[in-house]
Amino acid sequence: MAGRRLLDGVELRVPVGARLLLVSEPEASAPLLLGILAGLMRARRGRFEIAGLRYADDSPRGWRRRVAYVPPHGGFYPWLSPLEVLNLAARLAGFGRAERRQRVEAAIEHFRLGPVLRRAASRGGPGTLQRIGLAAALIGDPEVLLLEDPLRALDDAERARLLDLPGDRLTVLLSSTQPESEDGLVDQVVLLRAGRVALHARRRVLSERGLPLSMRGILALADGAPAASPTAAGA
C-alpha cells in the first residue's frame, strides 16, 4: 500500500440515530477516518456531516462538545482509577458536583466497575480499560459516538450488552476489523476502499441479497452494486 493514500477526499453524511459500521480496505483507513472525525488529525480534503453536525465546527457548543471518541485501549492515563477517570470525564464535560456524582454512579453500575473502582485502571486488564473508555465517553451524553474496534477484550455477550446503546438520537460510527461480530448492533454499512467511500448501504440490503455481515459479504455487495445512498439502497 506504499504510496497510496489511506483517505482521499472522503465525503460522508450520516443521519441522526444511525448505527453505522465502518470497514475499510486497507484496514487502517477506517480508524484513520475516526481519528479525523474525533479531531485528533486534520483532514486536508473531504466533507463530513454526522447527525446534522458539520466537521469541524469549533464553536463552544459545536463538534468537539457533541462528539465522543473511544480508542481501542482507553487512551487515558493508566494509573488513574476508574472512579477518577469517570469523575474527570464528567468534570471536563462541565457537569456540576451533584450531577457528576449521579452520572458516575450510574456508569459504575452499568459498566460493572464496582470491584475495581479505586485501583489503577491498568491493573484491571484490557477489558477494564475498554469498559472505562466507553463509560467515560458516554458520561457526557454525546450526540455522536465514534468507536474504534471497541470492547474486544470482553466476551461476546457482555460486549453486545454494553454496545446496545440506548437512545434514538445517539448516532454511532463503529469501525471494526471483525464485522460479523457487529451483527445486531448496526443498521448501516460503509466500506472505504482506496481511500474513498465505495459503499454506503443499509444493513438490511445485505440480508436481502443473501449476504452475511462480514468483510466478504460487504465486498461482494460493493462489487455487485454501485455505491448507493442509504436512503436509495434501503428504500
Add this chain to the structure above:
Amino acid sequence: MSRLLAVAGLAIRELWVTFRLLLLVAGLLVTALPSALLTPQGVASDHISGRLQPFAIGLGAALALLAAVAAGSMASERSEGTAGWLVSRAVPRPMVVIGWFLAFALVLLVGLAPSAALVWLTLGPVDEALVQPLGYALAILAAWAAGLAVVALGLLLGSLLGTVSSGLVALLVAGALLVPPTLGVLPTLAYAPAPAAALALVAELPSASRPIADALRTCGLSLAAAGGVLVLAAAAMQRADL
C-alpha cells in the same frame, strides 16, 4: 479554568508517577550542594563568586534537563494518546500545552526555592554585605523566569518532534543557551540573551552594579520570551497529529 487546572493536575501526577518530578526536584536541589560544601576561601567577593558561580552553572544544567523533560513529556503525551484523550473530551489543544506549562512552572518553583534558600544560608554576614537579599531574591525570580522560557521551548519541540529527538534537541539548545554565560564565556551579562542573562546575573551578583534593575529586566524579558514561545507551542500543537 476548572478544565485547565484539571489538565495541570494530571500533568503533575503524571510527572510524579513516572518519577520525572523527583528527578527534576532532585536535580534542582543538587545545584545548591557545591555552594553549600565549599569552604570559605580568598577575599570576600571572590568567596561569594566561588559560591554563586557553581550554583548558576548547576542551575543552567538543571534547567536544560527541565527543558528536555518538558519536550519528552509533550511528545510522549502525543504518542501515548493521552493528549488525544483529553482533546476528544473537548479540551482545547492549547489548554493541554498550557496545563503542562503550569505543571512545570510549579515543579520548578518547588525545586528552585529550597535550593536558592540553601545557597543563601551558606553565605556569611560578610557576604551578605555584598549581596542584598532583595537583589538575590529577584535574581532567583529571574532564573525561575528563565526556566519558564526553556520549558516553553521544550513544549514547542515536544509538539513538533518525537520523544527522544525532542528531548535531545531541547537539552542541547537549552544547555548551549544557559550554561556558557554562567562560565564567564561569551556573551557577558550585559549582552547575554534574556533567559541566559538571568543565570549570568546569579553568577555575577557580587560584582553587579545594578542587581535589582538587571534582575527585573532579565525577568521581564524571560517572561516575554516564555510567553512568545508558548504561543508558538500552542500553535504547533493545534496542527499536530494526536
